[in-house]
Amino acid sequence: EVQLVESGGGLVQPGRSLRLSCAASGFTFDDYAMHWVRQAPGKGLEWVSGISWNSGSIGYADSVKGRFTISRDNAKNSLYLQMNSLRAEDTALYYCAKPASRGRPYYFDYWGQGTLVTVSS
Amino acid sequence: DIQMTQSPSTLSASVGDRVTITCRASQSISSWLAWYQQKPGKAPKLLIYKASSLESGVPSRFSGSGSGTEFTLTISSLQPDDFATYYCQQYNSYSLTFGGGTKVEIK
Numbered sequence: 753e754v755q756l757v758e759s760g761g762g763l764v765q766p767g768r769s770l771r772l773s774c775a776a777s778g779f780t781f782d783d784y785a786m787h788w789v790r791q792a793p794g795k796g797l798e799w800v801s802g803i804s805w806n807s808g809s810i811g812y813a814d815s816v817k818g819r820f821t822i823s824r825d826n827a828k829n830s831l832y833l834q835m836n837s838l839r840a841e842d843t844a845l846y847y848c849a850k851p852a853s854r855g856r857p858y859y860f861d862y863w864g865q866g867t868l869v870t871v872s873s
Numbered sequence: 874d875i876q877m878t879q880s881p882s883t884l885s886a887s888v889g890d891r892v893t894i895t896c897r898a899s900q901s902i903s904s905w906l907a908w909y910q911q912k913p914g915k916a917p918k919l920l921i922y923k924a925s926s927l928e929s930g931v932p933s934r935f936s937g938s939g940s941g942t943e944f945t946l947t948i949s950s951l952q953p954d955d956f957a958t959y960y961c962q963q964y965n966s967y968s969l970t971f972g973g974g975t976k977v978e979i980k
Binding site: 787796857858859860861 | 874911919922960962964965967968969970971972973974
């Protein structure tokens with residue numbers, strides 16, 4: 753059974769940093785790209801970032817480019833999101849998402865339960 | 874980035890109704906479109922991919938159609954379990970984008 757378990761969320765002041773993790777199991781992690789998608793309270797879904805299976809291809813939404821860094825450790829079956837210079841508008845539930853296929857295109861067949869990031873003073 | 878516009882934003886319907894949700898892309902995305910269902914407090918669930926392919930395990934009352942810039946999700950006979958929010962997502966470009974969502978409410 754595929755499982756994606758996010759952690760690392762919490763309350764953080766504006767301008768500070770936070771690192772999210774996603775522990776994956778139930779599939780061959782290093783066969784798949786992985787992505788982060790967020791959802792602000794009461795709002796819609798926003799793609800944040802994606803990373804290829806070998807970390808060779810990485811993409812970011814314009815809203816987080818230069819502040820967030822995605823990475824993965826295939827030996828640990830884990831995905832990460834380093835979030836720096838956090839802003840109030842980064843407040844959201846952050847989901848780890850697995851694409852349905854090994855290569856592009858990317859739509860998602862499994863999602864974690866999300867980890868909540870609240871940016872507030 | 875490709876913008877995705879869903880309509881309506883809210884839809885009131887009764888059990889048994891036929892429901893149609895529209896998603897428009899700001900440029901052609903061929904058939905690279907997925908639909909998701911999300912219930913409160915839960916992660917999104919994949920319903921449809923490649924515009925019209927039904928994900929395994931999803932009831933056949935759900936169907937998708939369209940190509941290019943205009944797409945629809947249809948629920949042929951709305952069931953109590955279908956009251957939720959629905960999102961489209963384009964995956965024509967690496968910068969993925971979602972529609973704003975359509976909340977299907979009980980009339």
